[in-house]
Amino acid sequence: MIQTINSVFKAQQAHKYTLRNSNATQRINKLSALKSSIEKYEKDIYTALQNDLRKSEFESAVTEVIFIYSEIDFAIKNLSNWMKPQKVGKTITGLMATNRIYYEPKGLCLIISPWNYPFQLMMAPLVSAIAAGNCAILKPSELSSETSSIICRIIDDCFTEEEVCCFEGDAALSTILLNLPFDHIFFTGSTAIGKVVMEAAAKNLSSVTLELGGKSPTIIDDTADLEQAAAKIAWGKLTNAGQTCIAPDYILIPADRQDSFVEHYKNAVTRMFFLTDGALDLSSYAKIINKKHFERIEGLIEDALSKGASIPFGGKKNPSTQTIYPAVLTGLSEESEIMKEEIFGPVLPIITYQTTQEAIDLVNKMSKPLALYIFSKNKKNIHQIIKNTSAGGTCVNDVLIHISNPKLPFGGVNASGMGSCHGQFGFKTFSHERAVVFQSSLDMSKLIYPPYEKKGWVLKWLRKLM
Incomplete structure (x- = not known):
C-alpha cells in the first residue's frame, strides 16, 4: 500500500x-x-x-x-x-x-x-x-x-x-x-x-x-412561533438521525415556553417519523453508524439522567437495529457530559433562560459553534444575538438551509x-x-530610493496622499 x-x-x-x-x-x-x-x-x-x-x-x-x-x-x-x-x-x-x-x-x-x-x-x-x-x-x-x-x-x-x-x-x-x-x-x-x-x-x-463541528445552539425567544420552530428543528435535528455537523445540538428557551415547545416538538416528530400505529418508520429514519457511536450516545443519556435530567419525550433504544429513537432531555445539569461534547445523535437537550443576555452568555461559555440558529419575530433580539455571538454560520427562523446556498461561504471558526x-x-x-504588478516605464518608485538626503519633502507628500 x-x-x-x-x-x-x-x-x-x-x-x-x-x-x-x-x-x-x-x-x-x-x-x-x-x-x-x-x-x-x-x-x-x-x-x-x-x-x-x-x-x-x-x-x-x-x-x-x-x-x-x-x-x-x-x-x-x-x-x-x-x-x-x-x-x-x-x-x-x-x-x-x-x-x-x-x-x-x-x-x-x-x-x-x-x-x-x-x-x-x-x-x-x-x-x-x-x-x-x-x-x-x-x-x-x-x-x-x-x-x-x-x-x-x-x-x-x-x-x-x-x-x-x-x-x-x-x-x-x-x-x-x-x-x-x-x-x-x-x-x-x-x-x-x-x-x-x-x-x-x-x-x-x-x-x-x-x-x-461543535455544539450548535438554537435560541428561541418569547416571540417565536413555537409550532413552526418545533417542526423545523425536528427536521434539522433528526435528518440522518442527528448525525449532522450543523444539526441543532441544544435548545435555549424561556422557562415558561419549555413545556409548550416540547409538546409541539413531540407532535412534529410523530408526524414526520412515526407510522399511524405508533411505530418508528425505519424506512425514513437513519440508524446510528455503528455500535461504538450507539453506546456513546446511550452513555450521554444515562449520564444526564444520573445527574438529575428527565426525558419528557422519547428515549427508546434498539441495539439490534442501531436505532436511538428521537428524545428530549430537560432539567440538565451543567456538569452533564451531553452539554460538553457534540451529541451527533437524535437527542435534544433543552436549557431554559430568563433574558436574552443570559442565553448569549450561555452560548459564549462554550466553543464557537459551526452553526447558530435563532427563532424570533423580534428584530432587536435577532441582531443582539448575532452581534454578540460567533458562529460559522447562522439561520434565522430556520435550520440547516444555509449550507445549500453556493453563494454563501460554509465553514467554522x-x-x-x-x-x-x-x-x-x-x-x-x-x-x-x-498578487501581480505590471509596472509602467513611467513610475515614481525611484522617489523613495536612497540616498535619502534632502528627501524630507517626499515623506510630507506621502503623508498627505495616503
Missing part, C-alpha cells in the same frame, strides 16, 4: 504542473465527466447509503446526490469568471502600474471525508479542487465502507491516477497520507481529529481547511473549523491568490 501511495503521489506531483495551465473549458469538461459518472452510479450510491446508514433514497437524493449535482452545475456556470484575473486599485508608487490577482492551483491536495454524509462531504471539496485545477488524493471514511467503495469506482471511471486517485482504508492509511508533503489538506470530521490533521500538516507547512467551502469560496480555498 505504501509503495502504491508513494507512486501515485509522485505521479501527481509531476502532473500538477500540467494542470496548472489547464483552461476553463478543460476543467469544465472534467466536472461534466464527474457528473456523468455520478449519474451512472446513482442507484448504487443510494443502495450504499441505505446499507451504511439506513438512509432513505429521498433523503440521500436531497442531502447528498442532488446537492452535488447543484455544486457541479454552479461551478460549471461560473468557472470562467472565477478564473479571470481580478483588477485591483493603484498605489502612489504605481500610479501607472496595472495590478491583478491571479488564481493559481494549490497543486496536490489531500481530501479526507467523514462517514455521516459520506458522498456529499467527499464530492463537494473535490468539485472545488477540480475547478481550481488541482490534483487530488481522496481518503473516504472506512465506517461508511459501501459508499467509500462507490466513490472510488466513480473516480476510477472518470479520472487517471495522476490526476485524482481514491484510497480506501482506516486510520493507519490516514496517518501514511498525512506524512506526505501535500500542498493543501481538506479535512472534514471531529475537532479532536482536526487537531491531529493540523499538527501533521504543520510538519510540511501544508495549508489546511478544517470542516469540524476556531474549534468548529478553519476556512470555507462551496461555490467560489471552495474555488478560492483550493487556489492561491497571487
Whole structure:
C-alpha cells in the first residue's frame, strides 16, 4: 500500500504542473465527466447509503446526490469568471502600474471525508479542487465502507491516477497520507481529529481547511412561533438521525415556553417519523453508524439522567437495529457530559433562560459553534444575538438551509473549523491568490530610493496622499 501511495503521489506531483495551465473549458469538461459518472452510479450510491446508514433514497437524493449535482452545475456556470484575473486599485508608487490577482492551483491536495454524509462531504471539496485545477488524493471514511467503495469506482471511471486517485482504508492509511508533503489538506470530521490533521500538516507547512463541528445552539425567544420552530428543528435535528455537523445540538428557551415547545416538538416528530400505529418508520429514519457511536450516545443519556435530567419525550433504544429513537432531555445539569461534547445523535437537550443576555452568555461559555440558529419575530433580539455571538454560520427562523446556498461561504471558526467551502469560496480555498504588478516605464518608485538626503519633502507628500 505504501509503495502504491508513494507512486501515485509522485505521479501527481509531476502532473500538477500540467494542470496548472489547464483552461476553463478543460476543467469544465472534467466536472461534466464527474457528473456523468455520478449519474451512472446513482442507484448504487443510494443502495450504499441505505446499507451504511439506513438512509432513505429521498433523503440521500436531497442531502447528498442532488446537492452535488447543484455544486457541479454552479461551478460549471461560473468557472470562467472565477478564473479571470481580478483588477485591483493603484498605489502612489504605481500610479501607472496595472495590478491583478491571479488564481493559481494549490497543486496536490489531500481530501479526507467523514462517514455521516459520506458522498456529499467527499464530492463537494473535490468539485472545488477540480475547478481550481488541482490534483487530488481522496481518503473516504472506512465506517461508511459501501459508499467509500462507490466513490472510488466513480473516480476510477472518470479520472487517471495522476490526476485524482481514491484510497480506501482506516486510520493507519490516514496517518501514511498525512506524512506526505501535500500542498493543501481538506479535512472534514471531529475537532479532536482536526487537531491531529493540523499538527501533521504543520510538519510540511501544508495549508489546511478544517470542516469540524461543535455544539450548535438554537435560541428561541418569547416571540417565536413555537409550532413552526418545533417542526423545523425536528427536521434539522433528526435528518440522518442527528448525525449532522450543523444539526441543532441544544435548545435555549424561556422557562415558561419549555413545556409548550416540547409538546409541539413531540407532535412534529410523530408526524414526520412515526407510522399511524405508533411505530418508528425505519424506512425514513437513519440508524446510528455503528455500535461504538450507539453506546456513546446511550452513555450521554444515562449520564444526564444520573445527574438529575428527565426525558419528557422519547428515549427508546434498539441495539439490534442501531436505532436511538428521537428524545428530549430537560432539567440538565451543567456538569452533564451531553452539554460538553457534540451529541451527533437524535437527542435534544433543552436549557431554559430568563433574558436574552443570559442565553448569549450561555452560548459564549462554550466553543464557537459551526452553526447558530435563532427563532424570533423580534428584530432587536435577532441582531443582539448575532452581534454578540460567533458562529460559522447562522439561520434565522430556520435550520440547516444555509449550507445549500453556493453563494454563501460554509465553514467554522476556531474549534468548529478553519476556512470555507462551496461555490467560489471552495474555488478560492483550493487556489492561491497571487498578487501581480505590471509596472509602467513611467513610475515614481525611484522617489523613495536612497540616498535619502534632502528627501524630507517626499515623506510630507506621502503623508498627505495616503
